[in-house]
Structure formats: structure tokens, C-alpha cells
Amino acid sequence: MAVEVSYNTAELVCVSSARLLEDGKVVFAGAGLPLLAAILAQRTHAKSLTILFEGGVIGPFVEPGKLPPSTNEQRCAAHANMVLSTTDVLLLQQRGYVDYGFLGGAQIDRYGNINSSFIGDWDNPKVRLPGTGGGNDIASLVKVIVAMHHEKRRLVEKVDFVTSPGYLTGGRSRQQSGLIAGGMLKVVTHLAILGFDEEKGVMCLEGLQRGATVEEVRQNTGFELLVKKELYEAAPPTAEELKILHTLDPEQRYTSPKGD
Amino acid sequence: MVSSYLELRAKIEQKDKGLKEKVKSLGEAAALIPDNSHVAVGGCHYSRTPMAIIWEMIRQGKKGLTISKSITATEGDLLLVAGATRHIVTSWFSAGVTWGVSRIMRHYVQSGEARYEEWSHMSLGLRYRAGAMGVPFLPSRSMLGSDVFKRLKDIKEMPCPFTGEKLALIPALNPDVAIIHVQKADPYGNAQIRGLPFMDKDIALAADTVILSAEQIIDNSDIRKAPDQTAIPFFCVDAVVEAPYGCLPHECYGIYEPDFHHMDTYVKLMMERGVDGVKEYLDRYFYGPNTFDDYLDQFSVKDILKATLQAKKSHGG
Numbered sequence: 001m002a003v004e005v006s007y008n009t010a011e012l013v014c015v016s017s018a019r020l021l022e023d024g025k026v027v028f029a030g031a032g033l034p035l036l037a038a039i040l041a042q043r044t045h046a047k048s049l050t051i052l053f054e055g056g057v058i059g060p061f062v063e064p065g066k067l068p069p070s071t072n073e074q075r076c077a078a079h080a081n082m083v084l085s086t087t088d089v090l091l092l093q094q095r096g097y098v099d100y101g102f103l104g105g106a107q108i109d110r111y112g113n114i115n116s117s118f119i120g121d122w123d124n125p126k127v128r129l130p131g132t133g134g135g136n137d138i139a140s141l142v143k144v145i146v147a148m149h150h151e152k153r154r155l156v157e158k159v160d161f162v163t164s165p166g167y168l169t170g171g172r173s174r175q176q177s178g179l180i181a182g183g184m185l186k187v188v189t190h191l192a193i194l195g196f197d198e199e200k201g202v203m204c205l206e207g208l209q210r211g212a213t214v215e216e217v218r219q220n221t222g223f224e225l226l227v228k229k230e231l232y233e234a235a236p237p238t239a240e241e242l243k244i245l246h247t248l249d250p251e252q253r254y255t256s257p258k259g260d
Numbered sequence: 261m262v263s264s265y266l267e268l269r270a271k272i273e274q275k276d277k278g279l280k281e282k283v284k285s286l287g288e289a290a291a292l293i294p295d296n297s298h299v300a301v302g303g304c305h306y307s308r309t310p311m312a313i314i315w316e317m318i319r320q321g322k323k324g325l326t327i328s329k330s331i332t333a334t335e336g337d338l339l340l341v342a343g344a345t346r347h348i349v350t351s352w353f354s355a356g357v358t359w360g361v362s363r364i365m366r367h368y369v370q371s372g373e374a375r376y377e378e379w380s381h382m383s384l385g386l387r388y389r390a391g392a393m394g395v396p397f398l399p400s401r402s403m404l405g406s407d408v409f410k411r412l413k414d415i416k417e418m419p420c421p422f423t424g425e426k427l428a429l430i431p432a433l434n435p436d437v438a439i440i441h442v443q444k445a446d447p448y449g450n451a452q453i454r455g456l457p458f459m460d461k462d463i464a465l466a467a468d469t470v471i472l473s474a475e476q477i478i479d480n481s482d483i484r485k486a487p488d489q490t491a492i493p494f495f496c497v498d499a500v501v502e503a504p505y506g507c508l509p510h511e512c513y514g515i516y517e518p519d520f521h522h523m524d525t526y527v528k529l530m531m532e533r534g535v536d537g538v539k540e541y542l543d544r545y546f547y548g549p550n551t552f553d554d555y556l557d558q559f560s561v562k563d564i565l566k567a568t569l570q571a572k573k574s575h576g577g
Contacts (some may be wrong), residue, residue, distance in 0.1 A: 054381055055304060056456045063574070069356035072305040072331055074455055074513040078574050085457045086304060086330055087385030093399055094382075117378060119297060128369040128376065130361055133331060133352035134410055136380035140402040159547045162407040177405030178417065178426030252356050 003238045009149060009190035010255040012209060015041065015237035016244060016257040017102070019186040025099035026050045028138055032070045033147050034102035036245065036254045052098060054134035056089045056169040058082040064247045067254060090134055095142040100185065101138030106160050110202050112166025112184030112225040114139065114146065115159035122161055131217050132163045137165030143185040154201075156222040167201030167232070174201065188257030192217045193234055197226055207232040262396045262414075262431050269394075269469045277495040281447040286552055288535040289471045289499040290316035294436050296324035298390065300433070302440030304458040305331040306356065306518050309573055311410070312506035312552050314472050317439075319546060327410050328377050328435060330384055333510065334526060337548070339366035341538040342400050345394040347376040347434075349382040359527045363534050378408055383415075388431035391466030399427040401449025438467035440492070441506050443515060445474035445483070452489045455513025464492040473503040475515055505556050505564070516567040517574075519559060 007015075014037045022040040028096055029038040029051050038051050039062055050059045054234040055072035060070070061079035077083050097153060106129060116135055116178060125196035134253040143217055144164075148154060154184040166184040171229035184203075204226040205217055211235060218225055244253045249255060277311045290313060299317075314335050318327075327339055328349035336353055339345045339353060341364060353376060354362040368374035379387070380403050390398045397416075403409045404417060404426060416429045416518060440460050442451040451472055453460060464470050472492070483490060506512070509522035529537040549555040 006505065009291075028337070043392075056458065061573065069358040070305045070307075072456070073307045074511055075570065075574065077455055077513070082455050085385070086459055087382060087389055087462065090382035090385060097275045111275070117408070122407070124372075125370055128366050130365075131350070131352045131376070131378045132353040132380050134381040136408050137382040137402045140380075140404065140406070165350065165404075168405050178401065178428070181401070181402050200276065232504055245470070 005237065006241055007237050007242055007254065008257040010257065011242060011245055012190050012237060013147050013149070013188055014233055014255055015241045016193065016209065016237065017145055020145055020186055020188070021046050021049055021100065024047060024048050026052060026097055027100045027102055028054070028070065028093060028098050028134070028142065029050045030104060030133070030135070032104055033072065033198045034104055034188050035067060035253050036249055037147060038102060039248055040241065040244055041235065042243060052089055054086060054090060054255045056084050057085050058089070059083070065250050067249055069253075074141045080244040082167065093137060098142045098180070101144045103135055103138060103144060103164065105146045105154065107154055107156055108146060108148065108187060109156050109159045109166070111168060111170050112187070112196055113159050113162040114166065115161045115170065117163045118161045121159060133201070135164040140179055140182060142182045142242050144182065145185055145239060146187045148189055150191040150217070150220050152220055155220070167196065170201040189219060202226060204228055205231065207234050209234050210236045263434050265394065267352050268434055275495070279448050281402050281450055282497060282500050283477060284449045284499040284501055286312055286316040286501050288502065289501045290320050291311065292469055292471060292499060294316060295322055296435035298326040298328065298393070300435035300463045301327060301329040301335070302438065302458065302460040302463055304343045304456070306333040306506035306523070308458065308509040308512055309333065309335050309440050309507050309510040310439045311335060311508060311510055312441070312501065312503035313433050313439045313471060314339065314559050315546055315552060315555060318542070322387050323560070328384070328433065334373060334523070335412055337362055337530060337538055338542065340364055340368050340374055341535055342542055342546070345547060347377065348374065349377040349379065349384070349385050351379055351384070355523065355527050359523070360531060363531050364538055367534060377412070379412065385459050385462070386430040387433035388462040388466050390430065391434040392462040395432060397429040397431050398429050400495060401427065404430050410481060417539070433466060433514055435463065435467040437469045437471065438463045439471045440464060441473045441503070441512065442492070443475050443512060445500050446480040446494070448480060448494040449492070449501060449559045450490050450494045451497070452483065452486070453491040457491060460567060461491050470497045471499045471501070472497050473501040473506045475506065475512060477502045483498060497521045503552060506552070508556065508564070511567070511571070513571070515571055517570045519563045519567050521563045522559060
């Protein structure tokens with residue numbers, strides 16, 4: 001039997017989402033945990049995975065311990081293949097050169113719509129969040145993986161504001177709005193891996209993290225969750241994966257135990 | 261919203277487009293920015309921020325500005341607290357993911373005192389590009405169906421006249437003034453940018469007036485040795501200011517990384533003490549010093565050396 005390793009929920013989400021990134025593909029990664037996961041994928045199973053940053057970078061090589069707190073700064077361009085204007089790198093998604101977008105999420109709903117703009121009423125918000133950045137463009141134009149902590153207040157029936165569009169109100173509403181490509185692919189949490197029902201455009205439980213139960217996932221989800229008939233159990237992070245994470249982010253700036 | 265095409269052209273026609281020296285002091289350059297104008301800020305987030313020009317704008321007590329920037333960092337806090345702007349057009353506003361949500365942005369926007377007009381990052385880029393191209397809009401497949409789109413007044417959608425597909429029409433943005441910091445420029449305004457170019461070329465071409473600050477003013481003969489490195493042509497530019505370390509505490513690619521120690525200290529003050537904390541910061545760093553050199557004198561030499569060495573090691577100085 002394999003040696004049990006210890007990890008926190010953020011590390012679990014990071015490793016679990018990194019595994020979804022296939023070799024030979026191109027991923028648009030946001031700052032924080034998505035960036036960490038994309039680099040982890042490169043250093044494990046996806047050696048020829050190409051990372052794009054919205055700051056205007058194609059194929060960077062970020063130095064361990066120097067993960068930038070923004071994907072718009074010079075450390076993101078280290079050893080890159082190319083730098084180009086922000087507008088042009090974002091337009092690569094519209095052209096179709098990007099296989100995945102990789103986002104963190106403050107709040108997501110059953111249709112995979114993400115809110116990173118307002119908590120509460122738009123005109124009189126309880127909290128004004130930083131905003132979309134490139135998130136809306138990524139969600140409008142490419143397949144998206146979201147990595148987040150699984151909490152009732154984060155997985156909600158309806159987001160307060162659709163910053164980054166998922167399947168909008170379900171069914172064919174996304175296509176009808178003009179978003180004919182892209183869409184939510186997976187939501188990875190510390191409890192589960194969720195996909196989307198193609199016809200209904202709603203979130204659907206596909207796999208459980210080790211030790212999690214369907215009941216636990218339901219209790220921590222703010223809407224009635226579809227559950228696939230055959231669920232799989234995700235393998236826990238390996239010692240090798242965790243070692244790489246700790247090398248990349250020795251201060252745990254992006255995988256702090258609180259799960260943000 | 262979208263300016264009249266002939267008026268836009270008339271402003272460019274009236275510009276002195278000669279290959280002439282435009283070197284000015286910070287004070288003279290910032291004086292070109294009228295109150296109540298739209299100022300587009302170059303760089304992105306805490307990278308290549310034209311902090312020296314912003315420093316001078318705040319000291320000159322500019323009022324009523326609309327500020328647009330691809331991604332807004334701590335300079336947005338400072339412009340709000342100083343009272344220079346109550347309208348920020350951007351795609352993201354906070355210091356960085358590890359520093360939390362700006363308390364200043366929240367204070368002014370949640371109280372309704374200031375407006376944060378949110379565009380997607382690409383859409384803002386397309387706005388400047390349309391402005392630079394002299395067209396009233398560019399079609400895009402982004403933002404459709406989202407509440408970001410619904411909340412904006414100056415955006416439309418239409419079926420493509422060729423395919424019938426739904427498209428978002430992103431309106432041109434032609435700022436009154438662009439302020440941009442670069443690594444090198446000659447006295448005429450030929451600007452050479454290293455590293456991430458962000459939206460700066462489009463901003464410069466879209467704006468009526470362009471103010472450049474540069475780490476170093478170099479001779480025109482040096483520009484001519486590598487014309488492929490020139491990102492902004494001289495005839496766009498109205499003023500060139502030499503401002504070494506002109507982005508601090510933000511970074512300038514290949515020359516210095518951010519002064520992370522200063523950023524941490526600023527964010528702590530801002531998050532703990534809000535508007536009052538930032539007022540104290542402005543007193544100490546913006547209103548107190550007599551010159552921009554005196555502003556730089558307030559920074560720790562050790563931290564600046566570290567930021568400089570890191571940038572040289574990673575990016576070949």
C-alpha cells in the first residue's frame with residue numbers, strides 16, 4: 001500500500017485540477033492557484049503544455065519560489081517564447097488557439113456562471129469585488145476549468161452577477177446569446193470534480209475526492225445537484241506532486257490552508 | 261460616446277508632427293492634462309505604471325478626471341483618495357491576488373461616491389484599438405450574454421451582416437490624454453518598450469495628447485540603430501520626461517521588479533486604516549517631497565537594490 005501523504009484542501013484542488021490539463025494543449029491561466037496548477041501539470045504529465053498569460057505571454061517558464069501575484073508582470077515573461085500585447089494574447093482565444101481557460105471562482109452557480117464583480121445588489125453592493133479582468137473573455141471564448149473551495153456560499157443557485165458566462169440560464173441560452181464556442185468544462189473542488197450536463201447546461205457531480213461522500217457534497221452545495229449514475233473516486237495527491245507544489249510555492253502563498 | 265471621426269482627425273491634423281525636441285519637466289508635462297479630461301494610463305496592473313506622472317498630477321490637484329487602464333492597482337487608490345477622479349474605467353481593480361480586495365476601491369464604489377465602469381480586459385483593449393484604427397467600433401465574440409455587458413451603456417450587439425452570428429460591438433475609446441512610461445525614448449518621443457507591451461501602442465495612437473516618461477532619454481541615433489524596437493512613433497508624442505525609477509513602487513521590465521516590501525507596507529496601511537491611511541501615505545510620499553527625486557529618496561536603498569538586481573538577473577537588464 002502506498003504511503004499516506006498529508007495535504008490541505010487547496011493543495012488537493014490544485015493537484016486535482018492540474019491533472020485535467022492534457023499534454024500538447026494550450027491553457028490560459030489566471031494568477032494564483034490556476035497558475036500553480038498549470039505549472040504543476042507541466043512538471044508532471046503535460047511537459048509540452050503551453051501556458052498563456054493575459055499580460056501578453058506565450059510559453060513562460062516561471063521560476064520556483066517566484067510565482068508572481070499577477071499574470072501581468074515581468075516575472076511572468078521569464079524565458080517565454082513570445083511576448084505580445086494584452087489585446088493580442090486575449091484575441092488568440094477568439095481565434096481558437098486556446099484549449100482551456102483556468103479560473104478561480106469567488107461564486108459560481110448551477111449553470112457555471114461565475115461572479116467576481118459584486119456580492120449583493122449591483123447598484124448597492126455589499127462588496128465590490130475586483131472585477132472580471134480577462135475572466136469574462138476566457139469564459140466567453142474557451143472551455144473553462146474552475147478551481148475552488150467547495151462551500152454553500154460559493155456554489156449557489158444563482159450568482160448575484162454574471163461576470164464570466166457559463167451556460168447562462170441553461171439549455172441553449174449560451175449559444176443563443178452569441179457565445180457559440182467554449183463553455184464550462186469542469187469545476188474542481190476539495191470535495192468533488194463536477195462536469196456539466198450537455199443538454200441542460202447544469203452542473204453535475206462526476207467524481208468524488210478521496211473520503212468525500214455524495215451527501216457531503218450535497219450539503220455543501222447551494223443548489224439541487226445532478227449526480228451521475230457512475231461516480232469515480234479521484235486518486236489523492238501523490239508525494240511527488242506535493243513535493244513539486246512545495247518547491248514552486250515554498251511559502252504556500254497560493255495554497256494556504258484556508259482554501260482561498 | 262464615440263467621438264466624431266472628423267473631429268478626431270482634426271485634432272491630429274492640428275498637432276505639430278515635426279521631428280522636434282519635446283523634453284519637458286514633470287511639472288510642464290502634467291500641465292498638459294486638463295481637469296475633467298479622460299486620461300488613459302499605460303502599463304498594466306503594477307507593471308510599467310507611469311507613477312512619476314501620476315505623482316505630479318496628484319500634486320497639481322487635478323480634478324474630475326476619467327481614468328482608464330487595462331488593470332488598475334494601487335495608483336487607482338491614490339487617484340481616488342487624492343480626489344483626482346471619481347470615474348475609473350478598467351477590467352480589474354486591486355493590488356494583486358495575494359493582497360486582497362482594495363479597501364479604497366470598495367469604500368468609494370460601494371458608497372456610490374465613485375464609479376467603477378467594468379469592461380472585460382480584451383474589450384477594453386479592443387476599445388483602444390478601435391480608437392487607434394480610427395473606426396467607431398470593433399466586433400467581438402466576448403462579453404455577450406453576461407451582466408458585464410448588460411451593465412454597460414455604451415455597447416451594442418448585432419447580427420453579422422455576412423454570417424448572421426451575434427456579435428458584440430465594442431465602441432472606440434479615444435482618450436484626451438495618454439500617460440505612458442517606457443524604458444527608453446529619444447527627445448522627439450520615439451519610444452522603445454522592452455518586455456510586455458500591454459496596450460500602450462494602441463493607447464498612444466488613440467489619444468489626442470501623449471505624455472511619455474522614460475527611464476532614460478537616449479539619442480535619436482540610438483533609436484535609428486534598432487527601429488524595430490520602437491513601439492510608439494514620435495509624431496504621437498507631445499512631451500517626453502526623463503524619470504528614472506519612474507514606476508516605483510511598481511516595476512519596469514528588465515530594470516527593476518516591484519518594491520514588494522514597499523507594496524506590502526502600503527497595502528497593510530491601506531487595508532488597516534482605509535482612506536485615512538492612504539491620506540497619510542499621500543502626505544508622506546506625494547505632497548511632502550519637493551521633487552520626484554525626493555520622493556524616491558523616501559524608499560529604502562536596500563529594497564531598490566534588491567528589486568534592481570532581481571530584474572537584471574531574470575531579464576538581462
